[in-house]
Structures are given as C-alpha cells and as structure tokens.
Amino acid sequence: MAGVWRWRRNPLRRRTDLVEAWLALVALLLMVFAAPAAGVLCGSLTDTSLRRTAAEQHRHRHPTEAVVVRRAGQRAPAAEPDGSPGRAIHTMVVANWTAQDGSSHSGTLAAPLMSPPPGSRFPIWTDDQGRPVPRPMAPAAADTHAVFSGICAAAASAGLVEALRRLTVWRLIRRRYERLDRAWARYGPDWGRTGAGS
Structure with a gap:
C-alpha cells in the first residue's frame, strides 16, 4: 500500500x-x-x-493372531509394513493363522519378537481373503x-x-x-559537444 x-x-x-x-x-x-x-x-x-x-480399510481388515511354526531363513524388513515411524525388531517366521471367515492360512511373516519359539503368538491384520496386510490407518x-x-x-x-x-x-x-541503453545510444555520444543540441 x-x-x-x-x-x-x-x-x-x-x-x-x-x-x-x-x-x-x-x-x-x-x-x-x-x-x-x-x-x-x-x-x-x-x-x-x-x-x-481409513474407513474402507477398517471395514476390510481384521485383527487375528498368528502362531509361530518355525523361524524362516529370510531377513526381516527394517521398518513397520505400514510405514509407521521408528524401527521395530522383527524376525521372519513361518506361521499359521485363522482368517475372519474361519479359514486356515500359513505363510512367512515378520513377527514382532526377538527370538520367537514355536507356539508363540503375535497379532496380525488380514484382509477379507485372509492375506496378511498392514494395520488400517488410524484417524490421527x-x-x-x-x-x-x-x-x-x-x-x-x-x-x-x-x-x-x-x-x-x-x-x-x-x-x-533496455530503454535506458537505447536512450544512451541515441543521446549519449552527443553530450557535451558544441552545437549538438545537448
């Protein structure tokens, strides 16, 4: 202003x-x-x-428990699968779990345990087909x-x-x-000269 x-x-x-x-x-x-x-x-x-x-995820993702069968030979990922901050200790294990519809599943999972013995339980999230998925997004x-x-x-x-x-x-x-340069080129060379009109 x-x-x-x-x-x-x-x-x-x-x-x-x-x-x-x-x-x-x-x-x-x-x-x-x-x-x-x-x-x-x-x-x-x-x-x-x-x-x-988040509402869609909460409708189609269900908590359940996985039971450790044995340790797997793979390395565990360094971060949480849902991308949450911080580093958690994970061990890759072969585990069994029951889906929301009652069907039994088995696979290799990252268990949030240091050295899980067979029979150890840990929480996981599954989709409607019983496949492991990251936990649903929190409203916060x-x-x-x-x-x-x-x-x-x-x-x-x-x-x-x-x-x-x-x-x-x-x-x-x-x-x-640019305008100043053009003006200087037009009038500058005549400045101070007698009879140049400047």
Whole structure:
C-alpha cells in the first residue's frame, strides 16, 4: 500500500514503478488470503479422502493372531509394513493363522519378537481373503497427513506467487535497462559537444 501511495503523484514516477508497486500489493494479498485458502482446501480434500480410505480399510481388515511354526531363513524388513515411524525388531517366521471367515492360512511373516519359539503368538491384520496386510490407518494419522498436506499446499502457493512476482519484476527491470541503453545510444555520444543540441 505504501509503495502504491508513494508513486501515486510522484513526478519521477515511471510506469514500471507503479506496475511494480501494484504487483507487490497484489502478491501480498494473494499470499495473505489465497495461499491459506489453498492450504485449507487441499487439507480438507486430503482429510476427506484419507478418512474414506481409513474407513474402507477398517471395514476390510481384521485383527487375528498368528502362531509361530518355525523361524524362516529370510531377513526381516527394517521398518513397520505400514510405514509407521521408528524401527521395530522383527524376525521372519513361518506361521499359521485363522482368517475372519474361519479359514486356515500359513505363510512367512515378520513377527514382532526377538527370538520367537514355536507356539508363540503375535497379532496380525488380514484382509477379507485372509492375506496378511498392514494395520488400517488410524484417524490421527489421517489428520496429521491432512494438516501436513494443507501446510505444504499453502507454502507452495505462496512460493509460486512470490516466484511469479520476482520473475515479473526481473522482466520489468530488464526492459527498463533496455530503454535506458537505447536512450544512451541515441543521446549519449552527443553530450557535451558544441552545437549538438545537448
């Protein structure tokens, strides 16, 4: 606002000065109002989508217990299968489990135990067909992802507005210098010469 007001009636004002001041004001308003609105919109859309996904997962994933038959020769993954933070100790085992529909299954699983003896039990999640799956997404995790995506969208919007403002100002300055160079080429060599009209 100060830039626009300062250049309003200044006799030294160039047209590019006024454009630059208005551009700064518009960019500021977009960063203050449009960027947060984009963040809220993105966050709410992400939250809706993730809550729908979490509800779907809770409908089709069921907790059960697996019973260790023996240790497997494979190496265990370093992180939780659902991508949760932190490192958990896992040992690959051959195990049996019963699905939600009562069918028996067997396979190699990562047991959250250091050295599980045969007969040890540990919780797992299975889908409707009895296949092992990661545990369903918690509502708190969906909220966290939604907030993070909203913040990222707002920051990206503000960054895009500022990048466009800087690019436009850079182009204005280049045009200003080009006009100055043309004026210098036209009048500069005659400055100070007698009878050159300068």
